[in-house]
Amino acid sequence: MRALLTFVGGSGHLDPLLPVARALAAAGHEVAVAGSGGPVARVAAEGLTALPTSAPRPPAAPTTGPTTGPTTERIPVVPVDRHATEVEFAENFAGKATRRHVVAVAEHLRAWRPDVVVRDETDFGTAMAAEAAGVPCATHLVLAAGTLPRPELVVPVLEAIRDEQGLPPDPSLATLGRDLVLSPFPPSFRHPSAPLPDTALPYRPRPVVPEANGRSVYVTLGTIFNGESIDLFDRLLAGLADVPADVLVTVGRELDPAVLGPQPGHVRVERYVPQVDVLPGCALVVSHGGSGSLMGALEHGLPSVLTPLGADQPHNAARAAELGLARVLDAATVTPAEVTAAVTAALQDEHARERARTVRAEIDALPGLDAVVPRLEALAGH
Structure with a gap:
């Protein structure tokens, strides 16, 4: 079996997929990981096929310099505006990233020809690309509470892109959880307003660890x-x-x-x-x-x-x-x-x-x- 795992964003979106990628590889399957150019460079070190969907960003500037010494500038933390962060999520993940990945991942689907796709839940573009190509697509959750990608936030943006791609309307987001939803979180933590679909498999991504017993x-x-x-x-x-x-x-x-x-x-x-x-x-x-x-x-x-x-x-x-x-x-x-x-x-x-x-x-x-x-x-x- 050939499995393509995809993510958008940084390490917080790639890291939850890696245990699944390792388990598939250990079972003898071919595994590729497609995503942002910076984090996906780590995939090759895992012995997996890396398929970048964007060019890597320049490395972050260090906080020390050879002549100036440690940076001491204190920029006040911006107050969290929950509504603004939700709007930003819809614009960046449901909008910009979806438009980028629906094209980039479609190319990888044609070239690499996976039997199954596993996408991080914020990677809406891969879901559309897999739907158009007729490839089964599982969703891997990365947002523990489950209340950020609410339909009222993302549906208007996603529907416009679905129309551009010639896909039928999906106002209830039914296609996103239709095949299989993998949840690496305890079910009790998910908010009741965002229940898991019947296709969900809650699982434990790491071995059982000892209970902490320190001070x-x-x-x-x-x-x-x-x-x-x-x-x-x-x-x-x-x-x-x-x-x-x-x-x-x-x-x-x-x-x-x-x-x-x-x-x-x-x-x-x-x-x-x-x-x-x-x-x-x-x-x-x-x-x-x-x-x-x-x-x-x-x-x-x-x-x-x-x-x-x-x-x-x-x-x-x-x-x-x-x-x-x-x-x-x-x-x-x-x-x-x-x-x-x-x-x-x-x-x-x-x-x-x-x-x-x-x-x-x-x-x-x-x-x-x-x-x-x-x-x-x-x-x-x-």
């Missing part, structure tokens, strides 16, 4: 927003200085920890440390609420303190707070004193920890990757 605090703002969040890191670190726990803060590969200045002995700042090495020794995660960071915490039974910065993060944060899994702070206005109070209270909150353990048990009970491959084989007719 430290882990802080991350992901891989996209951290370079723009020095101001927020300043305030988080100032608040964490008064927290009675060891603290690890990761700031990303492009940001020099020296920019943030000296820290007290119980606070350690690094560019990057694998979460798998950190989370087992934690009691709490402070993050932006990205789907990957939030699910990583829950896989280890950890509650969170969340400072959403954009994209699907406000949706995830609202859902986590609703379920008693997290406290939510305003990234634009939060003060060091509020950080100290929220983190200290979260470390003492046994109810939140018990709720996180319950979700962890739900994740552990989900079928693993060994259930995904047969479903894709069946979809492809193998």
